[in-house]
Amino acid sequence: MASSTVSGLAGATLARRPAFSTGFTTGARVSARNPLMTRNLERNGRITCMTFPRDWLRRDLNVIGFGLIGWIAPSSVPAINGNSLTGLFFSSIGQELSHFPSPPALDSPFWLWLVTWHLGLFLALTFGQIGFKGRTEGYFDK
DSSP: OOEEEOOOOOEEEEEOTTTOOOOSSOOOOOOOTTTTTTTTTTTTTTEESSOTTSSSSSOOHHHHHHHHHHHHHHHTTTTTBBBHHHHHHHHHHHHHHHHTTSSOTTHHHHHHHHHHHHHHHHHHHHHHHHHHHHHHHHTTOO
């Protein structure tokens, strides 16, 4: 290829290069890296990521057990017109199962008890995970 010049902005001259140049010198070889290559990532027969921790959830059955008990106990206190949240939720499940093939109506109290009971359960589990792991890892020590 002959070295010719190309007129650029404001009359500046630019050297002409191939559009898809892989290097600064002609004939330079570039090998593409396969992102799916699993060499050096396999440990004990499992593919692992080098930067992401394998146990990112840090799952502990104590948190699940105590969180479940910690939510069922207060939600079973009869505080809603002499009924408990757990009792209202489970009785609404029974009422909706009595006409099983048809789904619950949108204005059924089942949806209120379902969302409230599960929101409380997930909050108890989340705060239990934060508290238990924070205590075991010393986040609250000062």
